[in-house]
Amino acid sequence: MSSKTTASGVTKVQTPENENSLVTSIGLFLVMIALFLGSVYSLSFLTLDNPWPMAVCLGLFFLAYWIPQTILGRSDSAGEK
Template identity: 55%
Template sequence: MAHPVRQPREKRPTHSGDGHLLTNIVAFAVMFILFALSIYSLTFFEKTNVWPFAVCLTLFFLAFWIPQTILGRSDTGPRMAKGDRKA
């Protein structure tokens, strides 16, 4: 036969979080709890007491900062700046 034999395709590339369902669910639950607690802390806010607002800002900051820096791909920034596109 004149047709070349097809080689089996390689496994498709894995994407961020692929195959880590339980880890993703736990991380989402923890961050959502931090976010919900930040909103709940505002129920204790009074104009004479600023601590609930400070707690709210801290928890809100952590709920968004942890996934974007610690759990995210922030460690690949220096490599990507050099032109290495492999994750």
């Protein structure tokens, strides 16, 4: 568990249950699922003559998994046991 000191000096334990509000979590989920579905949809334009739909698919798919794991992940938990 990570701890977070507030402005009043009180240390609050950050657990996975209280890191994000429900609205924030749903909003982030919808954005990431839109990126994933956009990557799948781009494959409908794939032909042997045009490689760009596959490039778009790989880019959106990469972002849909990289953003939650790195940017939105718990970067402060490296030293925890």
